[in-house]
Amino acid sequence: MATAPRRFDVHPRAVRKKKPEPALSDDPLYYRDEKSFRTALWHGLARLARECNAWIVTPPNAGRVRIQMAEGSPLLERLAAFPRYPIIKIGKTSRLAHGKFMDVDIVQVNLWRGN
Numbered sequence: 001m002a003t004a005p006r007r008f009d010v011h012p013r014a015v016r017k018k019k020p021e022p023a024l025s026d027d028p029l030y031y032r033d034e035k036s037f038r039t040a041l042w043h044g045l046a047r048l049a050r051e052c053n054a055w056i057v058t059p060p061n062a063g064r065v066r067i068q069m070a071e072g073s074p075l076l077e078r079l080a081a082f083p084r085y086p087i088i089k090i091g092k093t094s095r096l097a098h099g100k101f102m103d104v105d106i107v108q109v110n111l112w113r114g115n
Helices: 034-051 075-079
Strands: 054-056 064-070 087-097 100-110
Touching: 034 054, 034 064, 034 075, 064 075, 064 087, 075 100
Parallel strands: none
Antiparallel strands: 054 064, 064 100, 087 100
């Protein structure tokens, strides 16, 4: 028994829609997937810490980031501009930098929930 030929006019092929182009006023980070968004967020925090004479001591995939700040670092004032990311002051420790031990403050910034 022969089958009837397939009629494409009855069941047309599914056409994939293009993603909408972001408007010029939209932040391009909103249109990324979650992994690339988190990576860009972490690297942005690392750049900010480096500018403010601070060091990140956690790996890049961690949502809770520990930062060691030198005395007089403006990092806390600059992070206060982003109330979405809570800051917890942990304490003080010493760090070897340029052949000398220096006292540093330790803070924790929660970038996202999870690990």
